[in-house]
Amino acid sequence: xxxxxxxxxxxxxxxxxxxxxxxxxxxxxxxxxxxxxxxxxxxxxxxxxxxxxxxxxxxxxxxxxxxxxxxxxxxxxxxxxxxxxxxxxxxxxxxxxxxxxxxxxxxxxxxxxxxxxxxxxxxxxxxxxxxxxxxxxxxxxxxxxxxxxxxxxxxxxxxxxxxxxxxxxxxxxxxxxxxxxxxxxxxxxxxxxxxxxxxxxxxxxxxxxxxxxxxxxxxxxxxxxxxxxxxxxxxxxxxxxxxxxxxxxxxxxxxxxxxxxxxxxxxxxxxxxxxxxxxxxxxxxxxxxxxxxxxxxxxxxxxxxxxxx
Amino acid sequence: xxxxxxxxxxxxxxxxxxxxxxxxxxxxxxxxxxxxxxxxxxxxxxxxxxxxxxxxxxxxxxxxxxxxxxxxxxxxxxxxxxxxxxxxxxxxxxxxxxxxxxxxxxxxxxxxxxxxxxxxxxxxxxxxxxxxxxxxxxxxxxxxxxxxxxxxxxxxxxxxxxxxxxxxxxxxxxxxxxxxxxxxxxxxxxxxxxxxxxxxxxxxxxxxxxxxxxxxxxxxxxxxxxxxxxxxxxxxxxxxxxxxxxxxxxxxxxxxxxxxxxxxxxxxxxxxxxxxxxxxxxxxxxxxxx
Numbered sequence: 241x242x243x244x245x246x247x248x249x250x251x252x253x254x255x256x257x258x259x260x261x262x263x264x265x266x267x268x269x270x271x272x273x274x275x276x277x278x279x280x281x282x283x284x285x286x287x288x289x290x291x292x293x294x295x296x297x298x299x300x301x302x303x304x305x306x307x308x309x310x311x312x313x314x315x316x317x318x319x320x321x322x323x324x325x326x327x328x329x330x331x332x333x334x335x336x337x338x339x340x341x342x343x344x345x346x347x348x349x350x351x352x353x354x355x356x357x358x359x360x361x362x363x364x365x366x367x368x369x370x371x372x373x374x375x376x377x378x379x380x381x382x383x384x385x386x387x388x389x390x391x392x393x394x395x396x397x398x399x400x401x402x403x404x405x406x407x408x409x410x411x412x413x414x415x416x417x418x419x420x421x422x423x424x425x426x427x428x429x430x431x432x433x434x435x436x437x438x439x440x441x442x443x444x445x446x447x448x449x450x451x452x453x454x455x456x457x458x459x460x461x462x463x464x465x466x467x468x469x470x471x472x473x474x475x476x477x478x479x480x481x482x483x484x485x486x487x488x489x490x491x492x493x494x495x496x497x498x499x500x501x502x503x504x505x506x507x508x509x510x511x512x513x514x515x516x517x518x519x520x521x522x523x524x525x526x527x528x529x530x531x532x533x534x535x536x537x538x539x540x541x542x543x544x545x546x547x548x549x
Numbered sequence: 550x551x552x553x554x555x556x557x558x559x560x561x562x563x564x565x566x567x568x569x570x571x572x573x574x575x576x577x578x579x580x581x582x583x584x585x586x587x588x589x590x591x592x593x594x595x596x597x598x599x600x601x602x603x604x605x606x607x608x609x610x611x612x613x614x615x616x617x618x619x620x621x622x623x624x625x626x627x628x629x630x631x632x633x634x635x636x637x638x639x640x641x642x643x644x645x646x647x648x649x650x651x652x653x654x655x656x657x658x659x660x661x662x663x664x665x666x667x668x669x670x671x672x673x674x675x676x677x678x679x680x681x682x683x684x685x686x687x688x689x690x691x692x693x694x695x696x697x698x699x700x701x702x703x704x705x706x707x708x709x710x711x712x713x714x715x716x717x718x719x720x721x722x723x724x725x726x727x728x729x730x731x732x733x734x735x736x737x738x739x740x741x742x743x744x745x746x747x748x749x750x751x752x753x754x755x756x757x758x759x760x761x762x763x764x765x766x767x768x769x770x771x772x773x774x775x776x777x778x779x780x781x782x783x784x785x786x787x788x789x790x791x792x793x794x795x796x797x798x799x800x801x802x803x804x805x806x807x808x809x810x811x812x813x814x815x816x817x818x819x820x821x822x823x824x825x826x827x828x829x830x831x832x833x834x835x836x837x838x839x
Contacts, residue, residue, distance in 0.1 A: 261663070264662060264663065264664070264741070265662075265663070265664035265665060267658075267662070267741045267742075268658040268662040268663075268664040268667075268741075269658075269664060271654045271655060271657060271658035271662070271741075271745075272654075272655045272658050272659070272670070274651050274654070274655075275651040275652060275654065275655035275674075275711050275716065276655070276670075276674075276711075278651065278707065278710050278711035279674060279677060279711035279713070281692075282685070282689055282707065282708040282710075282711060283677045283680055283685060283711065283713070284673075284676070284677070285688070286684075286685035286686075286687075286688035286689050286692075287680060287684060287685060289688035289691075290684060290685060290687060290688050293687065293688065293691075347582065350575055350578055350579055350582070351579075353572075353575065355572070355575065355576065355579070361579055361583060362829070363822070363825060364583055364586055364587065365582070365583075365586055366825075366829065367818065367821060368586070370766060370770075370817055370818070370820075370821045370828075371770075371814050371817065371818070372769065372770040372772075372787075372788045372791075372813065372814070372817070373770065373772055373788070374772075374788050374789075374791045374792045374810070374813070375791070375810045375811075375813055375814040377792070378593075378791070378795060378806055378807070378809075378810040379589050379590070379593045379807075379810060380589065382593060382596075382803070382806075382807070383589050383592070383593075388608070389608070391588075391589075391592055391608070391609055394608050394609045395609065398609075423585075423586065423589065428832065431829055431832045431833055432832070432833065432836045434833070435833035435836060436836075469836075470836055473836045474836075480681075484681055484683060486683075486772075486773065487772035487773065490772075491792060505683050505773075508683065509773070512687055513777055518687055518691065521687055522687050522688075525683055525684050525686075525687055526684070528681070528683055528684060529680070529681065529683075529684035532679065532681050532684070533679055536678070536679040537679075
């Protein structure tokens with residue numbers, strides 16, 4: 241074939257091929273450009289800028305901007321409010337996390353069988369997820385309202401119990417927020433676990449039953465190991481969401497009573513937009529980013545390793 | 550063998566009876582849980598349709614009796630709820646359309662075209678998967694503030710458009726579209742744009758729809774960014790407006806608060822009921838399990 245072409249023609253063909261290649265590359269850049277511009281402007285540069293700002297004393301009021309190196313990070317290590325906001329974030333994660341997994345798994349196990357009205361149940365348990373945090377906040381501020389103004393207290397009262405000031409009580413506020421979070425989000429975990437349950441081969445259960453295993457043994461040795469991947473997925477998402485917790489607490493307690501439920505992101509928000517300390521706020525934001533970055537890397541590493549096995 | 554089977558049957562009730570008993574147990578458990586999930590909704594929804602004096606007299610009533618629409622009338626006439634609703638709709642729709650267009654175009658180039666720098670640019674875009682909004686919103690705020698563009702729709706819409714996740718998902722999807730379709734069209738002289746518009750977009754309608762639904766919902770419910778980007782009540786989205794309404798107006802009654810909450814919440818519930826199949830399968834797909 242090659243010898244049938246004249247040398248000049250082969251050269252021309254090669255030229256037009258490479259021309260076409262270059263034109264294609266140009267078109268590809270055009271396709272990517274609009275996305276890339278917005279990506280660089282609103283995601284990539286802000287990360288670098290955020291770090292740069294965190295190296296400054298950057299007060300909007302009085303436009304006081306001065307380079308101070310890592311000073312903000314030093315201050316942060318001594319800042320009691322920073323450490324307490326970390327504690328509150330961890331406390332929230334420890335209260336809501338296990339609850340979300342247990343309730344999500346329980347709902348999935350109950351629904352993983354042919355029952356009448358299963359679609360309605362699934363819709364009902366998932367539905368709170370799509371409500372905005374403000375709607376959930378307004379509803380549960382009333383469900384847990386103090387004295388005789390909230391539903392829970394009215395029900396408790398009629399059952400002969402003591403009323404509580406749920407969201408205004410230092411000991412009860414965070415658990416009450418966690419309960420609200422479970423109502424709001426357990427349905428999401430339920431969907432993930434349902435998908436996982438449907439992936440476990442039925443033959444395993446039949447084989448187990450033939451061997452005389454009871455329901456607990458089947459659950460412990462077939463269901464739980466079979467749910468390894470969804471469990472991990474849910475766990476990672478939940479850790480990430482917990483580190484970022486803020487809107488739900490903002491609408492339920494505004495961080496109160498006496499700052500006892502103020503999480504990291506709320507503290508960062510207050511420093512930045514109430515005290516207008518952009519430098520210190522950015523240092524807090526960068527710490528948050530570092531946390532999440534490590535979690536993401538660990539997650540990617542773990543999932544890749546699992547796939548190589 | 551036969552004798553053993555008989556003795557087991559004698560000890561335990563037959564399989565079918567056990568299954569039915571277990572089924573009843575499950576049903577009872579589900580009904581209790583369903584009630585726990587429903588009661589906050591039914592209670593507050595009923596309250597929103599009751600006059601204030603009746604609410605005070607019998608707080609825990611789960612029925613909208615006596616029925617009234619005055620709370621809704623008050624909320625719509627005395628606040629900018631309707632305006633915020635339209636703002637949210639506009640912001641969410643425009644951001645969704647822009648995101649679908651820009652991300653799918655970029656994804657096509659990443660998935661199917663060769664160009665110098667691709668091996669560097671794609672991982673560069675994926676860095677965005679690990680960047681939370683809280684890590685970038687201060688510089689983005691300063692940017693809009695310097696451009697004097699706070700309290701504009703541009704500020705509310707633009708920062709969420711370039712989604713690394715959308716590009717990542719669409720690249721995965723586009724890579725699985727058979728190359729023969731594309732090659733045949735290119736040999737026939739079709740341009741790259743035509744291939745993208747007439748082959749790739751139509752073939753990826755399902756994944757694009759799912760993505761669009763989630764972007765829409767995410768934008769509608771977004772909290773942190775609109776909280777700082779739009780403080781002008783004329784530009785606010787409903788999620789923030791609703792919070793301010795109840796946080797700043799002290800003389801808003803219980804029934805009116807709940808009317809405002811459900812006026813904002815019910816449209817999204819209907820949106821969910823219409824698209825629930827796609828939403829549920831989208832979530833289950835995202836976990837990569839099925």
